[in-house]
Amino acid sequence: MSTEPSGPAVRLERDGAVATVTLNRPERRNALTVELKEALLAALIEVAGDAEVRAVLLTGNGKSFCVGQDLGEHAEALRADPATAFDTITAHYSPIVRALAEMPKPVVAGLNGGAVGAGLGFALACDLRIAAAGASFATAFAAIGLTADSGLSASLAHAVGAARAGELLLLGEPFTAEQAHGWGLVRAVVPPDEVLPTALELTQRLAAGPTAAYAEIKKGLALGAVSPLDRVLAAEHAAQARLGLTGDHAGAVEAFLAKRRPTFEGS
Structure with a gap:
């Protein structure tokens, strides 16, 4: 360079x-x-x-x-x-x-x-x-x-x-x-x-991956480094509930059951 x-x-x-x-x-x-x-x-x-x-x-x-x-x-x-x-x-x-x-x-x-x-x-x-x-x-x-x-x-x-x-x-x-x-x-x-x-x-x-999930993973790691277990568990539950409503999650589950590679849209 x-x-x-x-x-x-x-x-x-x-x-x-x-x-x-x-x-x-x-x-x-x-x-x-x-x-x-x-x-x-x-x-x-x-x-x-x-x-x-x-x-x-x-x-x-x-x-x-x-x-x-x-x-x-x-x-x-x-x-x-x-x-x-x-x-x-x-x-x-x-x-x-x-x-x-x-x-x-x-x-x-x-x-x-x-x-x-x-x-x-x-x-x-x-x-x-x-x-x-x-x-x-x-x-x-x-x-x-x-x-x-x-x-x-x-x-x-x-x-x-x-x-x-x-x-x-x-x-x-x-x-x-x-x-x-x-x-x-x-x-x-x-x-x-x-x-x-x-x-x-x-x-x-x-x-090309599940962008919404990556964002939640980053937040979870940051919280987990400094917070008590009860708060981490509650935050994980809330994050999973949010991700459960995404098209990425639903599509990935269907792709797994159909034995095909999932395509993530980031939402």
């Missing part, structure tokens, strides 16, 4: 039921500026509300997925006013993570290269991840005297356990795509030039 400036900070492309959102500052390893963060949030809100889009692929242009906050821009914000330098968390980072995690359709991260800081947070807010062999990941916050943002305090602990998450956040030691695969953070590790086609194939597979 190119490492030269190449158009808008975020590219949004549609192909059938799949939308691909590409971070597009390859010359700066997709470091996050206000421009990029605002464009990313707008793209995610747009695809979330597009009924024609049934699955989303998030990736980066160049050799990195995203190295986190652009520290040059952050330094300027600190010099201007340290008291407001972190307003970007509530204005950008937290809404982006919520948009990914609460997207009512599956989101696949195609990790074409390294993911650091908020870039790692964005990756973990996606539902599934495909990583490039040799890619390196890190939390990086403690190295500049900060704690985690972009949901990493929760998503990392849920993904790898509190003990390992503590090590990764406190020590900030980088870890490889291969280690991430061993910990269950990524679904597969493939050669760098196969990341996009592999992630796209997975996204297309999800786009």
Whole structure:
């Protein structure tokens, strides 16, 4: 992929039921500026509300997925006013993570290269991840005297356990795509030039699936991570009742009985 400036900070492309959102500052390893963060949030809100889009692929242009906050821009914000330098968390980072995690359709991260800081947070807010062999990941916050943002305090602990998450956040030691695969953070590790086609194939597979059920699965997993059993059971019952009224469910049951492959319409 190119490492030269190449158009808008975020590219949004549609192909059938799949939308691909590409971070597009390859010359700066997709470091996050206000421009990029605002464009990313707008793209995610747009695809979330597009009924024609049934699955989303998030990736980066160049050799990195995203190295986190652009520290040059952050330094300027600190010099201007340290008291407001972190307003970007509530204005950008937290809404982006919520948009990914609460997207009512599956989101696949195609990790074409390294993911650091908020870039790692964005990756973990996606539902599934495909990583490039040799890619390196890190939390990086403690190295500049900060704690985690972009949901990493929760998503990392849920993904790898509190003990390992503590090590990764406190020590900030980088870890490889291969280690991430061993910990269950990524679904597969493939050669760098196969990341996009592999992630796209997975996204297309999800786009052809029961989108309404996927949305309920995402909500159930999020609730189950933080809620008592009684609340989870009640939410599961309500979700099943809603899905029981969908054409996808009725059609899939009839297809099973007829020994044929179901076709899902997402409703």
